[in-house]
Amino acid sequence: MNERLAMLSEIHTEVWRQLARAPRDKHHAWRTPVLATRHGELADARTVVLREIDGPSRTLLIYTDERAGKVAQLQQHPLGTLVMWSSSLGWQLRCRVRLALMPSGLATSSRWARIKLSPAGQDYLSPLPPGAPLDAPQALPHEAVAREHFGVIEAQVESIDWLELHRDGHRRALFKGETSHWLQP
Numbered sequence: 001m002n003e004r005l006a007m008l009s010e011i012h013t014e015v016w017r018q019l020a021r022a023p024r025d026k027h028h029a030w031r032t033p034v035l036a037t038r039h040g041e042l043a044d045a046r047t048v049v050l051r052e053i054d055g056p057s058r059t060l061l062i063y064t065d066e067r068a069g070k071v072a073q074l075q076q077h078p079l080g081t082l083v084m085w086s087s088s089l090g091w092q093l094r095c096r097v098r099l100a101l102m103p104s105g106l107a108t109s110s111r112w113a114r115i116k117l118s119p120a121g122q123d124y125l126s127p128l129p130p131g132a133p134l135d136a137p138q139a140l141p142h143e144a145v146a147r148e149h150f151g152v153i154e155a156q157v158e159s160i161d162w163l164e165l166h167r168d169g170h171r172r173a174l175f176k177g178e179t180s181h182w183l184q185p
Contacts, residue, residue, distance in 0.1 A: 004166065008173055008180040015093065015162060015175070016055045018086070023050045029086040030093070035062070035155075037073040037080045037099070044073060048082075051111075051152075058157040063111070063120070066101065066151035067129035074099035074153065082155060092163040097155035112150045124150040 005011045022030040036045040052061040060082065064071060074080065082095040102108055115121045125148050128134070159176040163185060170185035 004168070008175075008182070011162060011173060012160075012175050012180060015091075015160060016053075018089065018091075019050075019060070020053045020055055023052055029088065030084040033082045033084040033093075033095075035070065035080055035082050037070055038077040039069065039073050044069065046070065060095070060097070060155040060157065061102075062153040062155060063115070063124075064101075064151045064153050065124050065126075065130050065149045067149055069131060071101055071151065071153070074101065080155070090165045092165070094161040094163075095155070095157050096159045096161075097157055100154050100156075102152040102154050108150070108152050111152055115150075121150075124148050 005014055018028070018030060022028040025031065031050055032047050033050065034045050035048045036043055038044070048062045048064075050060055051063050053059075054061075078099050080097050080099050082093070082097055084093040084095070085091075112121075112124075126138070128138075129149075159174060161183075162173045162175065164171045172183040172185040173180055174183055
């Protein structure tokens with residue numbers, strides 16, 4: 001995108017257009033944001049992969065191992081922040097989100113059916129939870145049949161803090177629900 005957008009409505013539309021591209025484009029910088037959650041009194045952050053975006057409902061989907069620390073954290077404190085940076089756009093997003101583990105059922109099972117035979121499916125078949133100590137790296141099973149520990153996190157976007165870093169001057173805006181306004185960068 002070469003043209004610098006001037007109106008908040010144009011920026012908002014382009015933010016969601018870029019977000020919609022991220023899960024489909026493996027080279028899009030926003031495909032792998034940092035998700036920050038709360039672990040007791042501490043912040044905890046990790047890189048995640050955006051798998052699906054539903055613009056009209058403002059929902060982002062992230063796959064997870066149901067035993068991962070972030071799942072316990074979001075169940076205790078369901079608010080988080082997704083941080084994304086794109087050097088090609090010169091844009092940073094800080095998405096304040098309400099997090100929930102999608103209930104088991106057809107929606108989760110159908111997503112598992114799509115990835116279970118892919119390399120990504122192997123991530124959910126370990127007998128050990130993420131972060132468990134190991135003496136040495138372990139080989140994972142080659143057959144991905146059962147759903148095992150696969151889960152889907154829904155991140156409902158409550159607000160987007162948009163920052164543009166530009167040689168002609170930085171700009172910042174807040175998008176919350178149907179409202180938006182400029183902020184000092």
